[in-house]
Amino acid sequence: MTISLALRGVQKRYAGKEVLRGVDAEIPAGEIFGVVGPSGVGKTTVLRLLDLLETPDAGEIHYRGRAVRRGSLESLEQRRRMAMIMQNPTTFRATVFENVAYGLWLRGVSEEDIRGRAFAALDFVGLLERAQEPAAQLSGGEQQRVAFARAAVLRPEVLFLDEFTSNLDPANVRLLEEATKRYRKETGATVVIVTHNLFQAKRLADRVGLLLDGRFIEVAPTHTFFENPSRPETRAFLSGEMAY
Amino acid sequence: MGRGSSSLENRSPLPWPGFITTWRAALVVTVILVFAGLAVTVQSHADTHLVLAATTDVRDSGLLDYLGPLFQIDTGIQVRYVAVGTGQALDIARRGDADMVLTHAPSLELPFMAEGHGLCRSPLMYNRFLIVGPASDPGHIRGLTNATEAFRRIWQTNSTFYSRGDESGTNVKELQIWARVGYTPSPQNDSWYNETGQGMAATLTIASEKAGYTLTDEATFYTLASALPLDLLVSGDPFLANHYHVIVVNPAVHPTVNEDAALSFAHWLVSERGQGLIGDYEVAGHQLYTPEGQDRC
């Protein structure tokens, strides 16, 4: 089992406040790893560090066993093997098709290939007929599907999902969750999903980690995490005693 | 950049390089236009012409637009004039930005010559200054032929007076009269004395609207007389004569001056031909300028 991603002793502070105090985690290739925890605990920060958008104050980020630092030559290459979908669909002021084609254009893919792959990706999320519409005219759920297609079309090895279905209606939530599972199945990619929806974590994740006080308090396979957690904090979190 | 419903196949799918292309296109057009502008400038420098710094009144009376084309027909030299206040006209010449000057303020022209900026200075023509004002004439100056006395009465009655206040030839003459009367204009303290800071036509318009007195040159007054309810009250004082001179800028001090063209125009203006044209020039039936040219160049 190859380790796709790892965090070793990662610390990060914002405005003098310590957010992450030494995060350790190992995520094997092809796993869907769920990150849960109270609001503001730093879940998004973990994703941003993994996606090389920010640099840890201490500790290292590892890919396939090698440490990578943001700003290094490998980091752009590595960043191009990953993609993130965020909570608010930030579509470009362009058509649906152009949005999906964006990442391919960045990587210098040929026009023909762009067309083929982008249409396939749109089909994957069920938006092929809307390809020439301005992305801004789609509903929130549809725009998030565009964002998904935009990321998936790049065949990233790692997919980061940051609360990507919050604020969406159930139909779109279901569609996007199915798309995530299908994507992992077809490509074997690793998925790190941050969610405050514990049911979603239960549905999607292979393993779940609870981030609390700047650390992963508990990381366990999903079934164990929910049915038989080892830490009292986890139990408090799951039972609703902890406000979040 | 249109987003019509054209087929999916035959359009470039990607708008993002669009900005660079647009910028390059804009750069190309800009460079072309700038070079066109430069070419036009170079060409216009090549055309035989002279630059004349003149005062606004000879422009407003239409004299320059009348004489210029005739001179060009006679000699092929185009007259390009910049019409500004006297002070600025002489300053333009001091900087070497004009080839010759046409002004009507001897008290400013003589220092200009003394400083060596002028090659030669020829009297050209004169017109008269007039004191005009409301028909009601609160200062009782109507019919006087002594400007000093008229101004004195205006001062003593604190009647509303409008000055151009812009160091123009007219303004300079006005201040000279006040000096004779013994009054130093102070618009801040004396509410009856006002400065408009503008040209003659605007000042006349203001004076007529506010029923005030002002000193004006004859040409502008007659050009506008029909439209403005201002009466001619005082004229005929020799001190009110407004003498115009033309000065050729000294090429020894400003080597870029087009001496030949400027001298050609200076000679032409005081020649029989030029003087005859000046005497013939009329607006609304009035001869505006009386020729008194002497060729000192």
Added chain:
Amino acid sequence: MIDWSAVAQIVALTLLVAGTSTLIGAVLGVPAGAFVALKKFRGRNFVRTLAFTFYGFPPVLAGLLVYLVLSRSGPLGFLGWLFTPIGMIVAQSLLVVPIVMGVTISAVMAVEKRLHDTALTLGADERQWRATAIHEARIGVLTAVMVGFGRAVSEVGAVLIVGGNIAGQTRVLTTVIVLETSAAHYLEATIFGVILFILAFAIFAVLQRLQREGAV
């Protein structure tokens, strides 16, 4: 009264001077504004405030400064650009560049916040992000150009002082309006004013159409 061939010449010169100044403003001001909006560097805030301050720079003062520089007794007198259309373009460009730059800065900074992370997570490097950001802000950027043109076509102080309002050479619509007004030819002045308005309206209509076309 009105010599229509002279009017045509004045209109053509107006378009040349204002148009070229606006283009120069766009070619220089848009990349400069995008750079300031996107790249963090020391003194960035100072540059931004400086650009915005120049919005209110009096055109007549700009004209005076350019006049002193282009005068024969000034440092660039040898060019002979005083009292020529090129000199007028120089003066107007000084006014238009900060305006285009400032409005571009605002437009691109709005985009920056929203989309920078998205572009990065999709694999953009800095150069690609800059192109993306400017393209995203294109409506605002075109607005910047329109505002710049508005300033150029309507200003009178700079072109009057640097151009000299010479008949047939450096008269544009605004300076001819000043001329006619100072001669109390109010009807002629108004007619020129109407012509200027119609001209500006037509151009803005075209620019706005472009803006809509590219909007998506």
